[in-house]
Amino acid sequence: MTLAPGTEALARLAEERVDHRFKGLPPDAEGRTVGELAAQRRNLFSDGFATPVLALSAERLEHNLALMETYTERHGLAFAPHGKTSMAPQLFRRQIEHGAWGITLAVPHQVRVARAFGTRRVFLANELVDAPALRWIAAELERDEDFRFLCYVDSVRGVGLMDAALRGAGRPVDVVVELAAGEGARTGVRTEAECAAVADAVAGTETLRLVGVAGYEGEVPEAGPERVHAYLRRLVALAVDFDKAGRFADLTEIVVSAGGSAWFDAVADVFAGIPELSLPVLKLLRSGAYVSHDDGRYREITPFNRVPEEGALEPAFRLWAQIVSRPSPGQAFANAGKRDAAYDLHLPFAQVIRRDGTERPATGVEVTGLSDQHTWLRTAPEADLEVGDWVGLGLSHPCTSFDKWQLIPVVEADGTVVDYIRTFF
DSSP, X not given: OOOOTTHHHHHHHTTSBOOTTSTTSOGGGTTSBHHHHHHTTOBTTTSSOOSSEEEEEHHXXXXXXXXXXXXXXXXXXXXXXXXXXXXXXXXXXXXXXXXOSOEEESSHHXXXXXHHTTOOEEEEEEEOOOHHHHHHHHHHHHHOTTOEEEEEEOOHHHHHHHHHHHTTOSSOEEEEEEBOSSTTOSSSXXXXXXXXXXXXXXXXXXXXXXXXXXXXXGGOTTOOHHHHHHHHHHHHHHHHHHHHTTTTTTOSOEEEEEOOSSSHHHHHHHHTTOOOOSSOEEEEEOOOGGGTOOSSHHHHHOGGGTOGGGOOXXXXXXXXXXXXXXXXXXXXXXXXXXXXXXXXXSOOEEEEEEETTEEEEOTTEEEEEEOSSOEEEEEOTTOOOOTTOEEEEEOSOGGGTGGGOSEEEEEOTTSBEEEEEEOOO
């Protein structure tokens, strides 16, 4: 039987030795392989794990993977979730097993990680003008005929730099023109006339091939349903105009892509109305934060709040820290800080307290700040909190949670650790 690409590389992750690099793991696991430690099925709370330790819920992770699989199928969308959220090849594989077309990434290093673990389809949602990286991409395309790679272009200058770096390559690099989400937005071409000029520049090369259009509706200024839908309709209209102009004549499909984690319902709505074009359309959604979801930013903005009949994502992360100081009745400190918890959008949320194997709500306990290695807690009179208690913290913004942990325990509801997720940032 032929193994899926990257299977051996993924298997080798289990052979990595546990040591000082991986915080939170049991000290007595030193020298064991990750696979051996997973096979022991230790309990997160009673079998030697040290605080702070980040835990990923096994059940909630599976729920989120399955929910987005059924959502994209229901709406006729191909799915290339943004892998920069986790940079975890094991999760890339699980996403692909749950129907993902491929993986979206942002910078060349991330593509190298994905390729090392066998990812066959990569959408680079960024411009790429770095010559060494382009030559490496060209070599990968030459080496592996099954590898598909797409990236943004948004300027004639950028097209020229790409062309210069890729001359002599065996296969052209597929590109999509990025339409900006409006004045003052992030990258992307600002006007349709400029989009045409960029497309003309691509057509004038032998190293690049225009395969579609793309954008990111999450950057729409003062985003709301009307503005986001209007931008997405512009994106679709650009694809229609390019098709009428014969810019996709030599392809087998046309790529139209968008989709962050805040407005994928709008993407589904607008992409459902893409008219019939000269070729089949690959309607490619790129939302990525769903894989772990969170207790803050993405819980607030998830489209499932607007369309609850579609289901609901579940926060899958919990950071466990220990109370190390209770200097006054209204104050306590836990031993996790900025090195451990996402804090760029919201502070962590005190959710539960564990003492002597019993878990209860963190009533009267509020996170008020983070130092490098301390969580500042305000405690109301009703708070029952002692030095030595474990506090379970909910996190906001998964994109800055994964990058703080190289090896993350996957934990079942009873505390049994069943796997470990390796990240590469």
